[in-house]
Amino acid sequence: MSVQLSDELVSLLHDRETIKLLATTDESGTPHVVAKDSIHIAEDGTIHYLEHLESSRTNHNLVRAIWFDRRVSIVIIGTHQSFQIKGRPLEVHITGPLFQKHYAEVRHRLGDVDLSGVWVIEPLEVINENPEIRRQEEEKRRPFFRHLDRLAKPLKGI
Amino acid sequence: MSLALAGTLHAALSLNEIVAKYPDIPRLIIIKTDVQRRGIHYTERALSIVDPAIHQIRSPYLFGSRDGAIKPLPESLLLRDGTTIFVDPTPLEQNPYQVDLVEGRLALVDNGEVVEFVRLWEKPLYYDQKTSSGIPMSHIASARPQRLNIFQSSYCHFWAEQKGCRFCDIVNHNKQQKHELGVPVRLKPEDVSETIREALKEPGRFTNICLTAGSVLKGKDLFDHEVDYYIETLLAIGENFATKKFPSELISSAFNEKQLIRLYEQTGIMSYTSDLEVLNEEKFNWICPGKADTLGYNEWKKRLIRAVDIFGKGNVGTGLVGGVELAKPYGFGSEDEALEATFEEAESLAVNGVTTFFIVWVPRPGSDFRGQQNPSLEYFVRLASGLHQIRAKYRLSIDFNDYRRCGNHPDTDLSRLL
Numbered sequence: 001m002s003v004q005l006s007d008e009l010v011s012l013l014h015d016r017e018t019i020k021l022l023a024t025t026d027e028s029g030t031p032h033v034v035a036k037d038s039i040h041i042a043e044d045g046t047i048h049y050l051e052h053l054e055s056s057r058t059n060h061n062l063v064r065a066i067w068f069d070r071r072v073s074i075v076i077i078g079t080h081q082s083f084q085i086k087g088r089p090l091e092v093h094i095t096g097p098l099f100q101k102h103y104a105e106v107r108h109r110l111g112d113v114d115l116s117g118v119w120v121i122e123p124l125e126v127i128n129e130n131p132e133i134r135r136q137e138e139e140k141r142r143p144f145f146r147h148l149d150r151l152a153k154p155l156k157g158i
Numbered sequence: 159m160s161l162a163l164a165g166t167l168h169a170a171l172s173l174n175e176i177v178a179k180y181p182d183i184p185r186l187i188i189i190k191t192d193v194q195r196r197g198i199h200y201t202e203r204a205l206s207i208v209d210p211a212i213h214q215i216r217s218p219y220l221f222g223s224r225d226g227a228i229k230p231l232p233e234s235l236l237l238r239d240g241t242t243i244f245v246d247p248t249p250l251e252q253n254p255y256q257v258d259l260v261e262g263r264l265a266l267v268d269n270g271e272v273v274e275f276v277r278l279w280e281k282p283l284y285y286d287q288k289t290s291s292g293i294p295m296s297h298i299a300s301a302r303p304q305r306l307n308i309f310q311s312s313y314c315h316f317w318a319e320q321k322g323c324r325f326c327d328i329v330n331h332n333k334q335q336k337h338e339l340g341v342p343v344r345l346k347p348e349d350v351s352e353t354i355r356e357a358l359k360e361p362g363r364f365t366n367i368c369l370t371a372g373s374v375l376k377g378k379d380l381f382d383h384e385v386d387y388y389i390e391t392l393l394a395i396g397e398n399f400a401t402k403k404f405p406s407e408l409i410s411s412a413f414n415e416k417q418l419i420r421l422y423e424q425t426g427i428m429s430y431t432s433d434l435e436v437l438n439e440e441k442f443n444w445i446c447p448g449k450a451d452t453l454g455y456n457e458w459k460k461r462l463i464r465a466v467d468i469f470g471k472g473n474v475g476t477g478l479v480g481g482v483e484l485a486k487p488y489g490f491g492s493e494d495e496a497l498e499a500t501f502e503e504a505e506s507l508a509v510n511g512v513t514t515f516f517i518v519w520v521p522r523p524g525s526d527f528r529g530q531q532n533p534s535l536e537y538f539v540r541l542a543s544g545l546h547q548i549r550a551k552y553r554l555s556i557d558f559n560d561y562r563r564c565g566n567h568p569d570t571d572l573s574r575l576l
Contacts, residue, residue: 054562060575063239063574063575064575066186066238066239067184067185067186067187067239068184090238091238091239092238092239092240093240094240094303094304094562095236095240095279095280095303095304095363096236096277096280096303097280099362100360100361100362100363103361103362104361104362107361115362117240
């Protein structure tokens with residue numbers, strides 16, 4: 001089921017300094033992770049990714065994902081925050097107004113480049129990857145997962 | 159009960175059963191194939207949201223539709239993976255899929271259940287323009303989601319000798335098209351050039367140009383006039399490009415080496431297709447009497463193979479009308495037999511660099527085979543899978559005729575990942 005992205009995450013997605021990684025898997029399940037500036041959030045809350053190359057590994061893996069109901073992962077890294085979004089490709093626009101709008105925009109911005117498709121990804125789960133938040137969550141939910149020395153009384157005289 | 163309905167009701171496996179049986183074949187491609195096999199019917203609710211200012215309404219085409227009528231209905235559909243469904247309106251008594259409005263979106267519906275949501279094709283801007291000679295540009299170039307079709311001549315000389323291919327309705331349909339819409343039977347190069355120029359003004363709209371027409375037998379050598387006409391049209395198209403070559407496909411008669419060299423060297427054409435239609439000499443002789451009498455099956459094959467030396471491996475193909483090999487009364491007796499024969503021949507072509515693809519056979523009312531039933535969904539799924547596997551085995555590219563640059567072949571949809 002689709003989840004709504006928090007305002008914090010939305011503003012991070014809008015920030016041009018944010019690092020955005022897209023992870024997909026190939027036929028054998030091998031991950032393929034690449035940095036993708038063109039990931040952005042659409043008005044309806046879905047994530048759009050502009051794929052420039054028809055024959056790229058990412059594009060092929062996204063086709064596999066939409067064909068065989070596989071998931072993808074998007075990692076968003078800001079200066080002080082980091083999130084992971086698990087999602088599934090819902091649709092790819094290879095023609096039509098949305099495609100042509102982005103086609104014109106990327107060519108205006110980047111020069112003589114092409115556009116293969118505009119992938120629409122539905123966010124299914126968001127994980128806050130901030131290490132301190134993740135540590136606190138684990139210690140609360142899984143209290144056994146700690147080394148004992150971390151809980152030991154400090155030794156006197158040492 | 160019509161033949162078509164009887165065939166559907168007695169089909170061995172349903173769509174869902176086929177999807178479950180073939181987990182390596184994408185459900186969306188199986189749906190596309192079945193929709194092409196059975197056709198569609200637009201409900202009034204669906205038609206209520208069609209806007210001719212935005213959506214592409216059926217434009218001139220080389221072949222007629224399954225209902226034998228020319229009506230202002232939507233051109234066709236797109237699936238959410240970008241796959242094109244090139245499909246005809248079909249009479250309700252033939253049990254087509256319904257295109258209905260569900261929760262404000264268009265959906266393919268079967269037996270009351272939503273199978274998949276779909277989109278309509280958007281109309282290109284040039285469709286609203288006319289050439290300097292006053293012809294609607296939509297009559298000069300027909301658009302697909304990413305391709306321009308130029309049907310430069312809609313007469314096939316095989317028909318003059320009563321030897322047209324038995325599945326084909328080209329001449330009957332084009333008489334109807336000329337009478338009802340005023341579509342020119344033969345295009346003038348200057349009209350084609352002007353239309354292409356207008357189409358290219360829309361950024362991101364097209365990736366390929368396809369030229370095709372009926373066979374022209376006249377000339378010093380067989381087909382010389384057909385070649386001359388293609389060269390004239392291609393040169394007119396080429397006026398609009400800064401590069402000599404542009405992504406394009408020619409679907410024509412089987413030309414000799416001299417003719418192919420002229421085409422390749424003088425024009426911007428990048429790929430060559432000549433349709434054998436059915437991969438078996440005996441069935442070819444029955445189904446394609448004109449082609450059989452003028453060149454014959456083996457010479458047609460040889461010319462395809464020779465074309466690879468000129469156009470390059472992966473740039474030469476042959477099209478099949480998939481399923482016609484099972485037509486009554488002289489087709490194969492079983493689907494297994496038909497597939498075995500087809501794959502054997504497709505492999506013999508692939509070894510030599512020629513790739514094979516198919517369209518789903520639709521028994522059209524204007525053809526000799528009207529009233530017949532096309533094969534089961536499972537047959538088409540196995541045919542698509544087999545031809546794709548042969549292409550993969552011999553590392554044959556299908557970039558000139560894939561899901562985007564054509565969209566009418568379930569097997570080349572599968573080859574999207576090659």
